[in-house]
Amino acid sequence: MRSTHGVTPPVQAIFFDIDDTLFSTTVFADKARRAAVDAMVRTGLQADRVEATRELDDVIAEFSSNYSGHFDKVLDRLGQESFAGHNRAVIVAAGVVAYHATKWRELKVYDDVYEVLKWLSGTSLVRGVISAGITIKQAEKLIRLEVLEFLTPSAIFFTDQVGFSKPNPKLYRRVLQRLKLEPQHCIYVGDNPTHDIDPCNHEGWTTVRIRRSGRHSAEEGATQPTHEIRDFYELRRLLQDEYGVR
Numbered sequence: 001m002r003s004t005h006g007v008t009p010p011v012q013a014i015f016f017d018i019d020d021t022l023f024s025t026t027v028f029a030d031k032a033r034r035a036a037v038d039a040m041v042r043t044g045l046q047a048d049r050v051e052a053t054r055e056l057d058d059v060i061a062e063f064s065s066n067y068s069g070h071f072d073k074v075l076d077r078l079g080q081e082s083f084a085g086h087n088r089a090v091i092v093a094a095g096v097v098a099y100h101a102t103k104w105r106e107l108k109v110y111d112d113v114y115e116v117l118k119w120l121s122g123t124s125l126v127r128g129v130i131s132a133g134i135t136i137k138q139a140e141k142l143i144r145l146e147v148l149e150f151l152t153p154s155a156i157f158f159t160d161q162v163g164f165s166k167p168n169p170k171l172y173r174r175v176l177q178r179l180k181l182e183p184q185h186c187i188y189v190g191d192n193p194t195h196d197i198d199p200c201n202h203e204g205w206t207t208v209r210i211r212r213s214g215r216h217s218a219e220e221g222a223t224q225p226t227h228e229i230r231d232f233y234e235l236r237r238l239l240q241d242e243y244g245v246r
């Protein structure tokens, strides 16, 4: 755990990013993609699993994770002969079903995240979420992760609904306006140095960078977080020892 500068008690609210903060988006996505490719091969796709998985990763990188035709694109790339004698829609459906089944099974918060959010729900802090992405997908994650009961219902914000996206500092400003909170009493916990930490620093929040895994773990932002942690147990210690949260 690393800290850079002082803080302004009392803390009134703590907000969280979702992806690669509450759960390992990176590991989860990898498992779901592999399961999808395996299912497509079992259904008749004639392709090397490694090659098909690489094409799927490339399609997602090129067309974004929110594009709806990933598996169709993979078949386009692998060519007609990869599904000769089969209806391609059935192979695509096998991929989609396996992907979603994995999603149901694997989407879980880290144990320390569950335990510490539960602990936080017994404190007087407002417990919020500020998340970027497609609203319904991000909302669905909160339900599937089974942490909704620990959060403050009025403090859940998705960028599409607020009208500002990360890393625009106005996103974070608007959230606090809505809740009538001051930034010097608020903490943001996120994994992305440029989209989570820099804008919140700009707005005068206390920032906590979680650096555990995920695609942003090796990146650096323009500014330093107030604190850096590896898991939520460190967050709890920090809140107890430095902010007097009980």
Ligand SMILES: [Mg+2]
Binding pocket: 017, 018, 019, 020, 021, 190, 191, 192
């Ligand atoms: Mg994130």
